[in-house]
Amino acid sequence: MQWYFVAVLLTILTSSQGILTTLSQSNGGYKYDYATVPFLAEVFKLLVSSLLLWRECRKSPLPRMTTEWKSVRLYPIPSIIYLIHNNVQFATLTYVDTSTYQIMGNLKIVTTGILFRLFLRRKLSNLQWMAIVLLAVGTTTSQVKGCGEASCDSLFAAPIQGYMLGVLSACLSALAGVYTEFLMKKNNDSLYWQNVQLYTFGAIFNMSRLLLDDFRGGFENGAFWQRLFDGYSITTWLVVLNLGSTGLLVSWLMKYADNIVKVYSTSMAMLLTMVLSVYLFNFKPTMQLFLGIIICMMSLQMYFAPPSTLVDIPPAVKAAPESLREVSIERRTDS
Structure with a gap:
């Protein structure tokens, strides 16, 4: 399977996450406990991976599986980073509004x-670094609202703690992705x-989060497994399947491609979500959105296209050396 096919599929699934989550709401809220969705998605990924591993083990030769503790103990680290990231995320949103956080x-x-x-x-080439910066500029441009809107004044009105936490959140998200790629390729x-291994620890950490919420609430609504599927609809199950399938595709990209491909997929998914929202939720397109899409497409071309297709440099033609001729000079002496 080619990496670009997986990247396109990841873009489609990621762009539909927000749409499916919005459609799963009822009267502007959730009838289900949204904290159970990541847990069920981790269980789904674990079951699918276990099934595929079982099928692979039935073939000959057996797949390579490192079971040493010094290797296995590295796999909880991404879950720990994501756990810290989620808490920083909530802390950031106490200081800044949603638009500022997205930017x-x-x-x-x-x-x-x-x-x-x-x-x-x-190592990335200078052109690839320019493309990455251009991608960040494009996605930011698409999210900036018009200065006539009320939220424009709040963009730079947040306390310094909000911006510091926002930077920390971005670094933690990038660190988790890069570390996961290191695990997949080591x-x-x-x-x-x-x-x-990844999804076993992911399920354990998500289950621990649900148990912690029960302890904080004094088990007022019972244990989480007693109300695990309460309020679930077909759309909610689609959210779980979408989230689980997206995680499986990301792990494939981490193994056979890299983090930059994943970043481009998720960035393009964000733009695709905004475009689809125009038709599904009467979202009003802005000039910033179209400008952001153009910038991101330019960035995509710059990063993945070979430099020779971007700059038309004529081939250097070496001038053929002129043939040398021997010239005889007669010296005359007058007597």
Whole structure:
């Protein structure tokens, strides 16, 4: 399976996440406990990966599976980073509004490129760095609202703590992605075995979060497993399947492509979501949206196209050396 096919599929699934989540609401709220959705998505990914690993183990030769503790102990780290990131996310939203948070979230595009270079030792050309910065500019441009709107004044009115937490959130998100890619590529283990380890710890951490919420609430509504599927509809199950399938595609890209491809997929998904919202939710398109789309498409072309297709440099023609002729000079002496 080619990486660009997976990237396009990831873009489509990611863009539909927000739409499905919005459609799963009822009267502007959720009838279900939205904290159960990530937990069920982790369980779904774990079951699918276990099934695929079982099928792979029935073939010969057996897939490579490292079971040493010094290797397995590295897999909880992404879950811990995401857990910290989620808490920082909520803390950031106490200082800034949603629009400002979304714009600051685009910093993870640049931070991913920096961590990609520092930790994975992957060298990017100057043109690729320009493309990454241009992608961040394009996504930010598409999210900036017109200055005639009330929210325009709030863009730079947040306390300094909000901006610091927003930068920290972007760095944590990029760090989790880069570290996951490091895990997926550090050896030749089976992708499904690596997924089983990742999603086992992911399910454990999400279950711990649900138990912690029950303890804080004094088990007023009972244990989470007693109300796990309360309020679930067909749309809610589609959200779970979408979230789980997206995670499986991301792990594939981490194994056989890289984080930058994932960043482009998610950025294009955000733009696609905004375009689809025009038809589904009567979202009014803005000039900033169209300008952001144009900038992002330019960035996509710059990053993945070979430099020779972007700049028409005529081939250097070496001038043929002129043939040398021997010239005889007669010297005459007058007697």
